[in-house]
Every structure is written in C-alpha cells, then in structure tokens.
Amino acid sequence: MTTLDLKTANCEALEPAARAVLSEAAYNYYAGGAEDETTLRANRAAFGRLYLRPRVLVDVGEVDTSVEILGERLSMPILLAPTAFQRLAHPDGEKASARAARAAGTLMVASTLSTTSVGDTAAAAPGPLWFQLYVYRKRDITRALVERAEAAGCTAICLTVTVPVQGNRERDTRTGFRLPPELEMANFAGMPQAAFPDDAAGSGLEAFIAREFDPTLTWSAVDWLRSITRLPIVLKGIVTPEDAALAVEHGADAVIVSNHGGRQLDCAEPTLLALPRVADAVAGRIPVLMDGGIRRGTDVVKALALGARAVLVGRPVLWGLAAGGQPGVERVLEMLGGELRRTLALLGRPSVSAVDASAITEIQGLVLPPRG
Numbered sequence: 103m104t105t106l107d108l109k110t111a112n113c114e115a116l117e118p119a120a121r122a123v124l125s126e127a128a129y130n131y132y133a134g135g136a137e138d139e140t141t142l143r144a145n146r147a148a149f150g151r152l153y154l155r156p157r158v159l160v161d162v163g164e165v166d167t168s169v170e171i172l173g174e175r176l177s178m179p180i181l182l183a184p185t186a187f188q189r190l191a192h193p194d195g196e197k198a199s200a201r202a203a204r205a206a207g208t209l210m211v212a213s214t215l216s217t218t219s220v221g222d223t224a225a226a227a228p229g230p231l232w233f234q235l236y237v238y239r240k241r242d243i244t245r246a247l248v249e250r251a252e253a254a255g256c257t258a259i260c261l262t263v264t265v266p267v268q269g270n271r272e273r274d275t276r277t278g279f280r281l282p283p284e285l286e287m288a289n290f291a292g293m294p295q296a297a298f299p300d301d302a303a304g305s306g307l308e309a310f311i312a313r314e315f316d317p318t319l320t321w322s323a324v325d326w327l328r329s330i331t332r333l334p335i336v337l338k339g340i341v342t343p344e345d346a347a348l349a350v351e352h353g354a355d356a357v358i359v360s361n362h363g364g365r366q367l368d369c370a371e372p373t374l375l376a377l378p379r380v381a382d383a384v385a386g387r388i389p390v391l392m393d394g395g396i397r398r399g400t401d402v403v404k405a406l407a408l409g410a411r412a413v414l415v416g417r418p419v420l421w422g423l424a425a426g427g428q429p430g431v432e433r434v435l436e437m438l439g440g441e442l443r444r445t446l447a448l449l450g451r452p453s454v455s456a457v458d459a460s461a462i463t464e465i466q467g468l469v470l471p472p473r474g
C-alpha cells in the first residue's frame with residue numbers, strides 16, 4: 103500500500119486494498135455477516151432511503167464537529183467500534199488503532215477479544231478508552247476483566263448484549279476460522295481462555311463462544327456489573343424501545359443501537375431504522391449512539407438527525423489497519439471527519455448540535471422524532 107493509495111481512497115475503496123493483504127479466513131471473518139447477510143446489506147442500504155434538506159445562506163465559516171460524550175469532549179461524533187483480533191490485520195493491531203483514535207481526538211472501544219491486552223493498548227495511547235465486555239460463564243473471569251480495564255484507566259465499560267450465542271457465520275464455518283498460533287486473546291494471557299478449543303471442526307471462534315460465553319445472561323447481569331464497577335456502563339446492542347426503556351431503568355449511562363454489524367441475528371432491522379424509535383423511548387435521559395454501515399460523512403449526519411449523539415465505525419477501521427497500519431486508520435478517520443465537516447457546511451448546519459430531524463426528509467415507513 104503506497105501513501106498515494108491512502109490519499110486517494112474513500113472508506114469503501116480501502117476494502118480491496120485490505121483484502122489483498124489479508125488471509126482468506128481473516129478477510130471473510132472481518133467482512134462477513136450472519137446467514138444470508140440480509141442485515142449486513144440492509145444496514146448500509148437504509149442510508150440510501152434518507153435524503154438531506156440543505157438550508158442555504160447560513161454562515162458556515164466555522165464548522166464545529168466536536169461533541170461531548172460521558173464527560174469527554176471528542177473532536178467528532180465518530181468512535182472506533184470494538185472489533186476483535188486486530189493483529190490479524192496488522193502486526194501493530196489494537197495499538198495502532200488506539201493511537202490513530204487519539205491522534206484524531208476521538209476514542210476507541212477496546213474489544214474483550216483483543217490480540218493486545220487492554221493495559222498495553224491503553225499505554226500505547228493515553229487518553230479516553232472504553233472497554234467492551236462479554237460476560238463469561240465464569241463470573242470470576244468477567245470480574246477480572248473489569249478490574250484489568252479499570253487498572254488500565256478505561257473510562258467506560260461497554261457491555262455487548264448481542265451474543266448469547268454466536269450468529270451463524272457461514273463464511274467462518276467454511277474457512278474454519280481460528281487464530282494463527284502466534285496470536286492470542288491477550289486479555290486472558292496465561293488462562294485457558296486465551297486460545298480457541300483446538301479440536302473444533304468449523305469455526306474455532308464459534309466453539310470458543312459456545313464454551314465460554316454465558317447464554318443465560320439477563321438484565322440482572324447489568325445490575326451485577328453496576329455493583330462491581332463505578333465506571334459508566336454503555337449497553338451495546340439495544341434496538342427496540344422496550345429494551346431501551348429497560349436499559350434506562352437498569353441505570354445504563356448510554357446505549358448503542360447496534361445489530362453487531364449484521365453478524366448476529368440475520369434479518370434484524372437495520373440500525374438506522376431502529377434508531378429513532380430507541381431515541382424516542384430514551385427521550386434524552388442518556389446518550390444514544392449507533393453503529394452499522396457508517397461509511398460516509400452524510401451517514402453520520404443522518405444518524406445524528408435521527409437522534410444519535412455519535413456513531414461508531416467497525417469494518418472501515420479494519421480495512422485502514424490492514425492496508426496501512428496506524429496511518430491507514432488515521433486516513434479512515436480523516437476521510438470520515440472531513441466528509442462530516444463538508445456535509446455540515448453544505449447542509450447549512452455549522453455544528454453537530456445544529457443537526458436535528460429538520461435536516462432529513464421523511465420517508466414512508468420510518469417513524470421519525472418530531473421536527474425540531
């Protein structure tokens with residue numbers, strides 16, 4: 103990958119460059135979704151159903167993309183979603199992504215299933231870092247993970263609630279997805295949990311999840327988590343108003359509208375369409391974030407207009423990382439941030455807080471919050 107390639111690409115254009123350097127199994131693990139990948143495609147397609155309503159003759163000489171989330175001021179409402187196994191993409195893996203997030207003035211959510219420990223990731227890029235948590239059958243392990251995240255200085259725990267069992271990822275079954283022997287799940291260093299079961303046919307990750315993740319998890323796990331940490335709790339994977347109301351009731355400090363990038367329940371509703379209903383149920387009591395299919399600055403604006411405080415990006419960061427390491431991820435963030443700034447100017451909304459439902463057209467079948 104040359105610097106020129108990085109300069110000319112947009113987010114989606116980086117995917118082929120990443121594919122060229124990834125193993126077949128790693129590429130398919132990153133790119134893939136569950137079953138027929140209906141939700142994977144629908145997440146992206148939903149953005150095409152919404153159009154923007156530019157206001158003209160507005161002073162956009164200064165455009166402010168900054169936003170505040172859980173007490174942190176970020177340069178833009180674009181965070182790095184938690185994604186597992188980043189050293190499959192590049193030897194610098196999670197450290198490179200965390201440094202790129204820092205350089206861009208935003209933050210990364212470090213996955214439980216990282217190939218770099220949360221302590222090493224935090225040390226590589228001092229600043230705000232959230233830790234994404236999966237709850238294990240063995241609660242001692244879960245508690246130890248939370249303690250490590252706290253010791254590393256993480257500023258929030260992001261509990262992902264979309265994986266009671268793994269989605270049916272046929273690409274990974276076909277490739278027999280597993281980690282190469284030189285990589286481990288570094289948050290479990292020294293524990294049997296650091297490796298996939300070695301006798302599993304098909305996807306090693308699926309066997310690992312079946313063995314370790316707690317499928318009996320209920321809302322009481324959120325109360326338990328609250329009892330063991332004072333860090334803010336962000337619930338990732340809320341897509342219905344019913345669950346949004348429960349999240350607020352159980353003391354969540356923020357929610358992320360997410361269907362796990364179409365990797366878990368296929369045919370789940372695209373997140374852009376779920377977002378306004380969740381935002382409506384939350385009614386401003388806590389911040390609502392969203393992810394799934396964000397590839398352009400206009401996508402970010404559409405999500406903000408439907409009630410999101412900020413968005414997260416998953417796969418584009420992996421493409422940038424694979425194609426160019428830390429500079430590749432920096433380039434992804436620069437492209438998205440630049441597109442966002444230009445979109446706000448063209449839209450006649452000189453700041454993120456000036457974006458409300460009046461920025462988008464109404465589409466039949468979409469329940470939008472009332473016009474601001």
Ligand SMILES: Cc1cc2nc3c(=O)[nH]c(=O)nc-3n(C[C@H](O)[C@H](O)[C@H](O)COP(=O)(O)O)c2cc1C
Nearest residue numbers: 132183184185186213262362363394395415416417
């Ligand atoms: C390769 C890959 C690994 C992921 N690993 C995790 C993870 O460890 N924890 C988690 O909460 N979400 C994980 N996700 C889901 C992302 O956080 C995010 O919800 C999703 O990728 C957003 O959609 P996008 O890729 O279209 O931006 C992963 C997604 C991908 C593509």
Ligand SMILES: CCCCC(=O)C(=O)O
Nearest residue numbers: 186215265268311362365
């Ligand atoms: C399914 C849980 C493992 C990592 C992950 O979240 C993903 O691959 O999407």
